[in-house]
Amino acid sequence: MNIATQTAQIGLEWDTRTGAVTVPIYQTATFRHPGLGQSTGYDYTRSGNPTRQALEEGIARLEGGARGFAYASGMAAIANLLLLFKKGDHLVVTEDLYGGTCRLFDQIFTQYELSFTYVDTSDIKAVRAAIRPETKALFVESLTNPLLKVADIAALSALCRERGLLHIVDNTFLTPYLLRPFDHGADITVYSATKYLAGHNDTVSGLVAVKDPQLAERVYFLQNSVGAVLGPQDSWLTIRGMKTLSVRLDRQQENAGRVAQWLSNHPRVRKVYYPGLSGHPGHPGHELLARQARGFGAMIAFEVDEHALVERLLLKTEVISFAESLGGVETLITFPQVQTHADIPPELRQRLGINDVLLRLSVGIEDADDLIDDLAQAFEGGDQGSGTGDR
Structure with a gap:
């Protein structure tokens, strides 16, 4: 079955x-x-x-x-x-x-x-x-x-x-x-x-x-x-x-593929981590995951070109929520260095690449065009926020 x-x-x-x-x-x-x-x-x-x-x-x-x-x-x-x-x-x-x-x-x-x-x-x-x-x-x-x-x-x-x-x-x-x-x-x-x-x-x-x-x-x-x-x-x-795992993940993966491709072409993104990306530069685990799994998941990590852009993306997205956790129907963005991976020693974080320009997206089931438009407007501008107590 x-x-x-x-x-x-x-x-x-x-x-x-x-x-x-x-x-x-x-x-x-x-x-x-x-x-x-x-x-x-x-x-x-x-x-x-x-x-x-x-x-x-x-x-x-x-x-x-x-x-x-x-x-x-x-x-x-x-x-x-x-x-x-x-x-x-x-x-x-x-x-x-x-x-x-x-x-x-x-x-x-x-x-x-x-x-x-x-x-x-x-x-x-x-x-x-x-x-x-x-x-x-x-x-x-x-x-x-x-x-x-x-x-x-x-x-x-x-x-x-x-x-x-x-x-x-x-x-x-x-x-x-x-x-x-x-x-x-x-x-x-x-x-x-x-x-x-x-x-x-x-x-x-x-x-x-x-x-x-x-x-x-x-x-x-x-x-x-x-x-x-x-x-x-x-x-x-x-x-x-x-009970709805299959339909949610199918939609989330489809959205993640589109968002990852868009990010990989953005001039202010210097690296995208998503195993669904093939070709050059792609993802080094793409072929292996394609062999052993039925899909590539809906998680994306990406590096921007300067730390000042991190806070803008966290606070200026409107459809995408700045929140910890992942895997839900809502798209979430986090800053691993100070949130999910704060307990890892700084020197190990730096060696692994969990740095001050790395962001993580958990892609949800919203319309992919709305997610891309939301990221685009956050990249483009507005005054930067003043930070949050959560950080």
């Missing part, structure tokens, strides 16, 4: 008693037992809730995995996965990760004597060279945030099998609609479902899918023990959003 059909039908047959097309919101903390030593299959919502289960079964099915898990946020999901490891373990991770993931690794889990080596995971040789005897896993972003480097999931998975490592893929930017990492050999996928999966900037959630049933049992033990689970209301909102 096509994945677009699967997303539209998440939870469709859940309520067989009433035939409700939409899965109900089981807003309850606890469940009554039918008898001594008996259970309906649900006892306490931390351990399992029907609304959350419909979502968890949905992401497992979309990924082709054994089991899915829903968390209170993407960061909660990643934190829960790190509990699979013990003192002294080492992970190789993508170097230009989302800043919040770096913060979690470097400022929290290093306290428990996990260690992390950051490498360019688009470079297989660099990944191989970073593996140590104590390395237990490889954690990659399939498309990196914000520079949109492309990881060769199949090649990295083969390396992980060779060295006995878990391969964890943060697939937030692509979603299973565009890329299914399990098809390329990965072991675990993780999502900030707040982004494209929920898709409406109205809820915060995280999802994990696990391919192996035994590993899935370990992850469930951790999920239940720690309890950072997604509530019934937010589970329902995430399901609601996932």
Whole structure:
């Protein structure tokens, strides 16, 4: 069955008693037992809730995995996965990760004597060279945030099998609609479902899918023990959003391609990062992503020719909102250096290219001509704003 059909039908047959097309919101903390030593299959919502289960079964099915898990946020999901490891373990991770993931690794889990080596995971040789005897896993972003480097999931998975490592893929930017990492050999996928999966900037959630049933049992033990689970209301909102994933992403990708092409021809843009760009200069990961995915996503990063232009674009766009996050139906623009990646050390930001002229666009479902016109008028002028407290 096509994945677009699967997303539209998440939870469709859940309520067989009433035939409700939409899965109900089981807003309850606890469940009554039918008898001594008996259970309906649900006892306490931390351990399992029907609304959350419909979502968890949905992401497992979309990924082709054994089991899915829903968390209170993407960061909660990643934190829960790190509990699979013990003192002294080492992970190789993508170097230009989302800043919040770096913060979690470097400022929290290093306290428990996990260690992390950051490498360019688009470079297989660099990944191989970073593996140590104590390395237990490889954690990659399939498309990196914000520079949109492309990881060769199949090649990295083969390396992980060779060295006995878990391969964890943060697939937030692509979603299973565009890329299914399990098809390329990965072991675990993780999502900030707040982004494209929920898709409406109205809820915060995280999802994990696990391919192996035994590993899935370990992850469930951790999920239940720690309890950072997604509530019934937010589970329902995430399901609601996932039903339109295919139509939203199709439109968003179409818009992103047009906006990226327009930016690449603008005299005040010195570089565009978008894997859908081919030819010269194009994007170095274009051919690889074309082979392993069904599309190029809807995230764009670009550099302007001077820092003074950054504030103008952030504050003078009218259709495009200056806001953090991504993946919703509304187009958003951010300044990674002081927003999403502020927790990365300045010297590393500079080396990676997360500099003071880099902006990131999350392209939404608006009319592409309106988005281009909005960027054009912001590039062209007006008095610069005076800044915002958010910065």
